Amino acid sequence: MNTREWIEKLVGFNTISSESNLELIDYIAAYLKEEGIEPTLIYNDEKTKANLFATVGPNVPGGIVLSGHTDVVPIEGQKWSSDPFTVREAEGKLFGRGTADMKSFIAIVLASLPKMKDANLKLPIHFAFSYDEEVGCLGVQSMVKHMADHVAPPRLVVVGEPTSMQVAAAHKGQHVSKTKIVGREAHSSRPDDGVNAVVVAAQLIQFITEMAEEARILGARDEAFDPPYTSFNIGPISGGSAFNIISNTCEFDWEFRPVPNDDPSAILDKYNRYLHDVVEVKIKEKFPECSVENEVWAYLPPLKADPGSDGEALALKLANKNETTVVAFGTEGGHFQSIDFPVVVCGPGDIAQAHKPDEFISLEQVEAGEKFIERVIEVMC
């Protein structure tokens, strides 16, 4: 199959993160086996999803890892002009869920496999295709563990997220938490008989808002980013049942996106100290069954730039660019960097088209992606 056929094939699998990706993974695995490549599948605990790792060429140091996620974001509530899982071509663009983010990159890699095999690679090209990227980079973590133990250190990891083939050397991190408050129910006319969990949540949200303001004015800065400081957000909140009941539970999600030189653990420590030592202590004193907990449920390490490094120079050569950039979105790159693999983000398509109805990739970007992979093959020979 050529690139175009692979894009159609991959988009045709509904791999929204809430669904299994096994049909897609099994299809790719069967193809690789036919081509004489033995893939390793790394499953989640429920065996409903898997990462796929494979190596073309000898497993020696100095290779290139081509990394992509197989899941896509939901289509719920979005107005599409045609079926999101059937590729439609119009005006030099391919429309479909995942065309930009990021099945086209994987399609280009897979369509290039015969060329890789013919090239008699001296250095390896590794494929690292993950699940559950869109819900907090959950899948890639077990694959990174596997790679740390089994893969000779590569010269570069290319995370093929859509950058319009720019070389992005850095991005912010992301920590997503859920705070849960257990208060005590009572009739609203008797405030001393209860603890209002919604009020406690408001107090904690106020504290996060103050931390955000402090980060904006006094915190770590990196002018490469917009905004150049660590940002915070409060997400969904739910609690309470009626205006005349003192609310006994409340929970809310919140996140912060640290610039690469910030210290996320210091931020979490500060919040946890306030949460336990100031807020929880007070309500427990009143009613011991009350509690407040915060759990970080998704964590994305930042990607730190390594200016002047061999990996960066190689990436610029492959992309035919003179300088690196940064991206505003998070990727799996930080996880690869945590095992000391050099990483850049560089892939076809525009992130502006991702996650939206009528997502598309231009044919010109597909071609630019193919050229990039051709240069990868040349360099590994």
Ligand SMILES: [Zn+2]
């Ligand atoms: Zn993506």
